[in-house]
Amino acid sequence: MPCATAAERVGVVLAGGRDSMADWNWRPGVSLLDQARRILQRAGFERIIVSGAAQHSGSLDDLHPGQGPLGGLATVLRRHPDLVGQTLVIVPTDMPALNPRALTRLAEIAELQGSGAVFDLGPLPLAVVNKPALAQIVLETLNETGSVQALVARMGLPVLASLPDDGLDNVGSLEELKEVRQRLDGTRSVTT
Numbered sequence: 099m100p101c102a103t104a105a106e107r108v109g110v111v112l113a114g115g116r117d118s119m120a121d122w123n124w125r126p127g128v129s130l131l132d133q134a135r136r137i138l139q140r141a142g143f144e145r146i147i148v149s150g151a152a153q154h155s156g157s158l159d160d161l162h163p164g165q166g167p168l169g170g171l172a173t174v175l176r177r178h179p180d181l182v183g184q185t186l187v188i189v190p191t192d193m194p195a196l197n198p199r200a201l202t203r204l205a206e207i208a209e210l211q212g213s214g215a216v217f218d219l220g221p222l223p224l225a226v227v228n229k230p231a232l233a234q235i236v237l238e239t240l241n242e243t244g245s246v247q248a249l250v251a252r253m254g255l256p257v258l259a260s261l262p263d264d265g266l267d268n269v270g271s272l273e274e275l276k277e278v279r280q281r282l283d284g285t286r287s288v289t290t
C-alpha cells in the first residue's frame with residue numbers, strides 16, 4: 099500500500115485527563131495543547147482534531163469522560179465518520195518533546211502495514227489506518243479493558259524501535275515537564 103499524502107493524514111490530540119494538563123505551560127504563552135498542535139503541524143498535518151479539552155474552541159467534548167486515551171479516540175471516531183480511509187496519528191498532550199520526524203515515520207510504517215504502528219516505549223503516540231471496522235474495535239476494547247495497549251495487541255500492530263531523539267518523554271508532573279524542557283534546551287529545538 100503506498101504512503102498516504104499529507105491530506106490523507108489527520109492529527110488527533112488527546113487533551114482530556116489529568117486536571118487540565120493541556121493548559122500547563124510548555125513555554126511562556128504556549129500550553130501543552132498548543133505544543134501538541136505545533137508538533138503535528140510541523141510533521142505536515144493540515145487537519146488536527148482535539149478531543150477532551152472542552153474549554154478550548156474547536157475541541158470535541160469527550161463522549162467517554164474519565165475513560166482515558168481510548169475514550170478520547172472513541173469520541174473522535176464517533177464524531178468524525180468522515181475520517182474512514184485516513185491515517186490518524188494520535189498524540190497525548192503530555193508528550194511535549196515529540197519529534198515531528200518520529201510522527202511522520204510512525205504514519206509511514208502504519209500505511210505500509212495497512213493497519214497501524216506504535217513505538218516500543220508505550221502505546222502513544224499511535225498511528226492507525228482508519229478502516230470501517232476501527233470505530234467498533236475501539237469501542238469494544240474501551241468497554242472490555244479501556245486500554246490503548248489492549249487495542250494495540252488486539253489489532254496486532256507492529257512495534258517500532260524508538261530512536262534517542264524521538265522525544266517520547268511522558269510528563270506526569272510539573273517537575274518532569276521542567277526536566278524535559280531543560281534537557282531539550284540543551285540538545286535540540288525542533289519542536290519548540
